[in-house]
Amino acid sequence: MQPIPDVNQRIARISSHLHPPKPQMEESSALRRANCRGKGGAPGFKVAILGAAGGIGQPLAMLMKMNPLVSILHLYDVVNAPGVTADISHMDTGAVVRGFLGQQQLEAALTGMDLVIIPAGVPRKPGMTRDDLFKINAGIVRTLCEGIAKSCPRAIVNLISNPVNSTVPIAAEVFKKAGTYDPNRLLGVTMLDVVRANTFVAEVLGLDPRDVDVPVVGGHAGVTILPLLSQVKPPSSFTQEETIYLTDRIQNGGTEVVEAKAGAGSATLSMAYAAVKFADACLRGLRGDAGVVECAFVASQVTELPFFASKVRLGRNGMEEVYGLGALNEYERIGLEKAKKELVGSIEKGVTFIRS
Ligand SMILES: NC(=O)C1=CN([C@@H]2O[C@H](COP(=O)(O)OP(=O)(O)OC[C@H]3O[C@@H](n4cnc5c(N)ncnc54)[C@H](O)[C@@H]3O)[C@@H](O)[C@H]2O)C=CC1
Ligand SMILES: O=C([O-])CC(=O)C(=O)O
Numbered sequence: 001m002q003p004i005p006d007v008n009q010r011i012a013r014i015s016s017h018l019h020p021p022k023p024q025m026e027e028s029s030a031l032r033r034a035n036c037r038g039k040g041g042a043p044g045f046k047v048a049i050l051g052a053a054g055g056i057g058q059p060l061a062m063l064m065k066m067n068p069l070v071s072i073l074h075l076y077d078v079v080n081a082p083g084v085t086a087d088i089s090h091m092d093t094g095a096v097v098r099g100f101l102g103q104q105q106l107e108a109a110l111t112g113m114d115l116v117i118i119p120a121g122v123p124r125k126p127g128m129t130r131d132d133l134f135k136i137n138a139g140i141v142r143t144l145c146e147g148i149a150k151s152c153p154r155a156i157v158n159l160i161s162n163p164v165n166s167t168v169p170i171a172a173e174v175f176k177k178a179g180t181y182d183p184n185r186l187l188g189v190t191m192l193d194v195v196r197a198n199t200f201v202a203e204v205l206g207l208d209p210r211d212v213d214v215p216v217v218g219g220h221a222g223v224t225i226l227p228l229l230s231q232v233k234p235p236s237s238f239t240q241e242e243t244i245y246l247t248d249r250i251q252n253g254g255t256e257v258v259e260a261k262a263g264a265g266s267a268t269l270s271m272a273y274a275a276v277k278f279a280d281a282c283l284r285g286l287r288g289d290a291g292v293v294e295c296a297f298v299a300s301q302v303t304e305l306p307f308f309a310s311k312v313r314l315g316r317n318g319m320e321e322v323y324g325l326g327a328l329n330e331y332e333r334i335g336l337e338k339a340k341k342e343l344v345g346s347i348e349k350g351v352t353f354i355r356s
Helices: 007-018 029-040 057-065 081-089 103-110 130-151 164-178 191-205 240-251 253-261 269-287 330-355
Strands: 045-050 070-077 096-101 115-118 156-159 186-188 216-218 225-227 292-299 307-315 318-322
Touching: 045 057, 045 103, 045 269, 057 070, 057 081, 057 269, 070 081, 070 103, 081 096, 096 103, 103 130, 115 130, 115 269, 130 156, 130 164, 130 330, 156 164, 156 269, 164 186, 164 292, 164 307, 164 330, 186 307, 186 318, 191 216, 191 225, 191 240, 191 253, 191 269, 191 292, 216 330, 225 240, 225 330, 240 253, 240 330, 269 292, 269 307, 269 318, 292 318, 307 330
Parallel strands: 045 070, 045 115, 070 096, 115 156, 156 186
Antiparallel strands: 186 292, 216 225, 216 307, 292 307, 307 318
C-alpha cells in the first residue's frame, strides 16, 4: 500500500508546481548537476554573450544554444537576462545556459570563457550614422572589455557593438592598458557585410547565395565597407552599372534596414545569423579545424592603418594569419583610398577615447 503523504509535503509539492524554482540565478542541487554535466560531459566551448537580452542578443543566444560546439552558454545583460535565460534554457540542446544580470555579475559571467560575443549597446535610428552611437557605446565597450581583461584575458572576443571601426581600437587600448592585449584574439565582426554581399551578388548572378563568396574588406560603415567584386567566387564579371549598384547596396545595407524598421532599431535577425556564422568559425578554429577563413576587422599590416578588415585564418589561437587584399581593379583602388581616409579618423577616435 502507498504511504499517504503528509499534508505539508503535499502542499509543498503543489506549491512547487505553481512557483517552480527560478531556472538559473540560484544554484539548486539539480542545477549543480546540470552544470557539472555541462563542464565534464558533452565536449564543447564556453561562450558568453554580453548584451544577450537585446535585439541581436536574443536570437544570437537562441542560435548559440543550438550550436553543438557550445557546452556552456552565459547570457549577460543589464536588463531582462533572467527572462531570456529561462526561455532559452528550455531548449533541448546540449549547451547548459546560465544568466547574469547587472555589473556585479559581470565577473561571474566571464570567468572561464573561451569566446565572448559583444552585441551590447544602442542601435541606430533613421538619420543617424554609426558614429553617432560612439558617445554611448564607447563607454559600454570599455566597461565590458575591462571585465574581460580581468576575468577571461585569454578569451577570443567577437565585437559587434557599433561603431565597430572605433570600438575595436577601444577594446585594444583597454586590453593594452591591462597588459592582456593579444591582437589575434580581438575580432571586429564584419560578417554581416559578407552575408549581404553574398545575397545581393547571388541575386544579380541568378545563383544560390550559398554558392557565392564575396570578400568584403576595409571596415564596417558606409564607404569603409569595400566589397571586392573582382574576386567573387565563382569567378564572375559585372557591368559598370551592376558594380555601382552592388557596391552601393552592400555599403548601405545597414541603413536600408534602419529605414525599413523606421525607428525600431537596426538589423538584428540577419546580424544574429551572421554573428553565429562567425562565432562558429572561431570555435571550429579553436577546435583545430584547418582552413577556416572569414573576413573580420582586426589589427593588421595589410595597409598603413593599424586596423583593417580582410580575410583572416582562424585557428587554435584565434586569428593565425591575415591575408592581403589581392589584385584590385581601378574601381576598387579608388574605393580603397576613400575607405582608408574615413577609417583613419574612426580608429584615432577610439584610441583617443581611452588614452586621453
Ligand atoms: N557589427 C555589425 O555588423 C552590427 C552591429 N550592430 C550593433 O549592435 C549593437 C546592438 O544592437 P541591438 O541588439 O539591435 O540593440 P538593442 O538595444 O536591441 O540591444 C542592446 C542590448 O545591450 C544591452 N546593454 C546596454 N548596456 C549594456 C552594458 N553596459 N552591459 C551589457 N549589456 C548592455 C541592453 O540592455 C540591450 O539588451 C548596436 O550598437 C548596433 O549598432 C547591429 C547590427 C550589425
Ligand atoms: O546599420 C546599423 O546601424 C547596424 C549595422 O551595423 C548593420 O546593419 O550593418
